[in-house]
Amino acid sequence: MPKQKLNLNSVYISERLQECLRPISRCAVTTVVAPMGHGKTTAVNWYLDEKKKAEDAVVIRINIYQDNLAIFWKSAQDAFAFVGLDFLRDYNWPDDAASAGLFADDFCRMLIGQKSCYIFIDDYHLLTDSRVVEFLCTLADRMPENVHLIVASRDRFLPGKDEVRMGRKLHQIRAEHLRLNHTELSVYAHRCGTDLSDEQIETLLQSSEGWFSAVYLNLRTFSECGVLPDENSNIYEMFSAAMIDPLPAKQQEFLAVMGLANEFT
Structure with a gap:
């Protein structure tokens, strides 16, 4: 596809x-x-x-x-x-x-x-x-x-x-x-440029729980692959692929260092 x-x-x-x-x-x-x-x-x-x-x-x-x-x-x-x-x-x-x-x-x-x-x-x-x-x-x-x-x-x-x-x-x-409900998720997906079927909307709703960031990452995968991520997909890997991997190595290193905790409790 x-x-x-x-x-x-x-x-x-x-x-x-x-x-x-x-x-x-x-x-x-x-x-x-x-x-x-x-x-x-x-x-x-x-x-x-x-x-x-x-x-x-x-x-x-x-x-x-x-x-x-x-x-x-x-x-x-x-x-x-x-x-x-x-x-x-x-x-x-x-x-x-x-x-x-x-x-x-x-x-x-x-x-x-x-x-x-x-x-x-x-x-x-x-x-x-x-x-x-x-x-x-x-x-x-x-x-x-x-x-x-x-x-x-x-x-x-x-x-x-x-x-x-x-x-x-x-x-x-x-x-x-x-959080987005079923109807709102359908409207949002349409605004993003795609018409998902009711079955796909329901699948996306169940996997994302209407969480905007998760919906965004799922739709990004859909735009690249033509299908929604399956139940075995890892949202952290999706986040890294969308936000971290496209950056130059120096910026990736900077974010990794800045993301370290100052202390643990």
């Missing part, structure tokens, strides 16, 4: 997921918690891009790269400065509850206004310092209606008592909201 060229870079946000994203604009805090490869960042970025087009909203993106509070704070200061909000550079990270409360009050006064403001913290699982989540909870209690905090993580990070206390201020998006 000849190879079929697919548009694997197609972004698909299902109607069900769009409905799940809408409450973000009504809540002080939204948590997006799911394992790697479920499309957390893609979904949030799509939503924020829509808000920028529709409302000219202010969007502040903060990426976390390692478990270092000082680097996180510097990234936050840079992210705010990037959209013209330099006031964060005048503050050090609050060291205790009293200074955190005072800073939260100042922070919210600076952002209150008519224009919507979305603060997106991505890859929160990399930052394990409990002081950060404590401060975010303090911030949530004071957040003006036009400011919305979105935090994406591979692991649940909010203590149960804080989830209960926040009540309607908190919106939670989980893995089940991000």
Whole structure:
């Protein structure tokens, strides 16, 4: 069978997921918690891009790269400065509850206004310092209606008592909201340029469990071989073939070294 060229870079946000994203604009805090490869960042970025087009909203993106509070704070200061909000550079990270409360009050006064403001913290699982989540909870209690905090993580990070206390201020998006169902998988496959049979869709759904990264890797194999991977295929080998093997040897070595754990627990 000849190879079929697919548009694997197609972004698909299902109607069900769009409905799940809408409450973000009504809540002080939204948590997006799911394992790697479920499309957390893609979904949030799509939503924020829509808000920028529709409302000219202010969007502040903060990426976390390692478990270092000082680097996180510097990234936050840079992210705010990037959209013209330099006031964060005048503050050090609050060291205790009293200074955190005072800073939260100042922070919210600076952002209150008519224009919507979305603060997106991505890859929160990399930052394990409990002081950060404590401060975010303090911030949530004071957040003006036009400011919305979105935090994406591979692991649940909010203590149960804080989830209960926040009540309607908190919106939670989980893995089940991000996974594709049978109909959505069929639509996504069609957008990528192929019409799989219902039997193939069901097979793909069972093997991938609707996990976006697994679906992508399966469709990539389909584009190259004309058939979906069988039940004996190895997703890690598929990942390496798609993401690592095409790179020059130097880049492969760099990624291998950077991927080594700093420590084991």
